[in-house]
Amino acid sequence: MPILQWLNKEEAVVKAKHCAYRLLEEIPELSYGDKDNQNLLIQGDNLEALKALIPFYAGKVKCVFIDPPYNTMSAFEHYDDNLEHSKWLTLMYPRLELLRELLHNNGSIWVAIDDNEAHYLKVLMDEIFGRNNFVASVIWEKADSPRNSAKQFSSDHDFIFVYSKNSEWVPRRLPRTEESNSIYTNPDDDPRGPWLPGDPYANKPYSKGLYTIEGPTGRVFSAPPGRFWRISEEKLRELDKDNRIWWGPTGNARPSIKKFLSEVSDLVPRTLWKKQDVGSNRTSKNEMRKLFPGQASFATPKPEALIERVLRIATEEGDYVLDSFLGSGTTIAAAHKMNRRYVGVEIGEHARTLCQPRLEQVINGEQGGISESSGWKQGGGFRFYKLGQAVFDEYGCLNSDIKFPTLAAHIWYLETKTPLNQCDSSAYLGSYKDIAYYLLYNGILGDRRPQGGNVLTSKVLESLPDIEEHNGKQIIVYGESTRLGESRLKQANITFKQIPYDVSAL
Ligand SMILES: C[S@@+](CC[C@H](N)C(=O)[O-])C[C@H]1O[C@@H](n2cnc3c(N)ncnc32)[C@H](O)[C@@H]1O
Incomplete structure (x- = not known):
């Protein structure tokens, strides 16, 4: 298949692999409402944020909606939109790779874009998602009136490219109008x-x-x-x-x-989305003014109704939605009102000054945008995070401040390439494809001494939770060291892996 080449593409191809794997650190005073319903708002560079999400969310996200900078050569109030062309491609490539990894097998990704980069983006996405997973190019009528000052054409539309994780994906039908x-x-x-x-x-x-x-x-x-x-x-x-x-x-x-x-059944989605159905740029500007009266408006928000349509086609209640170029927070505000779970990532200070207060308003019962059409009243909550310490230092050694649940999720993902669904602080992480996984770390067996219980001894082996259930099965134990000899390990079908040497970055 022909692919796109550009200066420094090699750098873009390895960027996701080489970028630091960081912890997410909660800022409790910016979290709000019921914090336990797994909604996250993260401030930081989305490359590192997406990487941090992989051990917890890989294969779980039903719908990614992103609206990256279009590269219009503008400097907006809240962010710059003027990368050199090949730099823009280098920005997008590793992020799209990570987004693909986060997508559910039955998930889809929607990317808003305009003529500045659309045709390059299409070729890039063909390479990353597979040409046969291209679903549609939606035309969104963004303009209410022509811009007569335009030198050549006044642009009426943006594109939204839709790709699925696999070609069997079937969009949900829309209610009849x-x-x-x-x-x-x-x-x-x-x-x-x-x-x-x-x-x-x-x-x-x-x-x-x-x-x-x-x-x-x-x-x-x-x-x-x-x-x-x-x-x-x-x-x-x-x-x-x-x-x-x-x-x-x-x-x-x-x-x-x-x-x-x-x-007759509900309506199959069509590719021409008119402003009277999903709103225009004017609609979203008005939504912003209502949310933040008297404040400098965000330059490029999307209307909530546009996101509502995407989420109706791509998700149902409870599904995970992800937007890693969050802007003013439209995607997660709409997701919240529609009872979807969500993760939003924004690098700018407006993560705190727009996205966070916007979500607070939603939780308190804000009635603009799609509140009426989605029957939104109030409630729910989210946690606010920033990017924290790197899990591995520059020499690849494990950071000693890492807590058990983080290491557990990391090891589980390294071994199984699936997210760890629940980590109930047990040394037994679970079984996958007939292999049982154990982690001895941070005194997980209840021994309060700093290194207590992190060494695999005969006594520790006997006390491992559920160990007798895995008789005859292959068992992998991660720990600080083992006192069991090779023949004893072999007899118990155990492969011992030593922390930190056998724990690699993703
Ligand atoms: C076009 S705006 C998104 C607008 C959004 N759809 C809305 O409705 O408000 C793009 C956003 O991506 C953010 N952004 C750009 N590069 C980023 C990065 N590396 N990580 C996270 N956010 C980034 C910008 O700060 C900007 O807020």
Whole structure:
């Protein structure tokens, strides 16, 4: 497959692997509401933040929505948008790689972009997500009116590229709208309600699709040359008996098959998203003004209704949503109102001055944006984090301040490439593909001495939680050292791995 090349691409390709793996450190005074429902707002560079999320969220995120700087060569109030072209590609490549790792097998990623970088981004995403996982390029009508000062064209739209993690992904259908229902009518007062006359012909050859049929007035109809009836004569007569065939107001027109509104399903998503349905740039600017009256507005917010549509198609309640170029916090505000769980990452100070207070308002019952359409009242909460210490120092050695749950999640991910779902502070981390994993660290076995219980001895082996259940299974134990000889380890089917030497960075 042809791929994109640019100066320093090699650097971009290894960047995700080489970037520091950091802890997330909570700032409790900026967290708000019920903090235990797993919603996170993180201030920091999203490359390091995404890497920190991997051991906990890999394969869990149902929908990533990002709206990265478009590279419009502008300097906005809250961030700069003027990277040299190849630097922009180097910014995006490793972040998209990590986002892919975080996506659920049945997940999708949505990226807002405009003509400045869209066509390069498409090729980049083809490389990272696979060309056959490209789903659609949505056109969002962002402008309300033309910009007459434009030198050449006034741009009315942005793109939103949609890729799925695998090609089997099926978008959820959208609820029918008044507009989509309004084309159904009921000229014959059918008690089953409004209907649409459906085409009775098909282009595809059909062995039972060539016949002539007489209508109520005696007029005879056959399929037009080169086309076929889409149902057999027998079926057509059966539908006619049930008043499901329409022969026109006088009974003299060619038959059509009635499609009742009460029997059609919700709407398949389409690629043209109009401003009257999902809002425009003006809508989002107004939303910001209402949220932060008198304050310098964020230059490039998205309307909540746009995100609402994305989340309706890509997620259901309780699913994880991630936005790592959070801006003013629209994605997580909409996700909160729609009862999705979320992670938002923003590098700028506006993580604290816009995203955090915006979420507080939402939790307190803010009624702008999509509050009405999503039935939002109030409640919930989130934790605010910043990027903390590196888990490994510059020589690759484990930082001694690392706590048990962090090391447990890290080791679990290293071994299984899946996130550790629950870490209930037990030395037994769980089993994966018939291998049981144990971690002896931070005195997890209850021995309060600093190094207590971190060494695998015969006594420790006997006291390991659930150990007898793994008889005959392969067991991997991480610990500071072992006093068991090779033959004893072999006999118990144990592979011992030594902390910190056998614990590598991701
Ligand atoms: C176009 S704005 C997003 C707007 C957002 N969709 C909204 O509705 O407000 C892009 C944001 O990405 C942030 N950003 C840029 N580089 C980043 C990075 N490396 N890590 C985290 N955020 C970053 C910028 O500070 C800016 O706030």
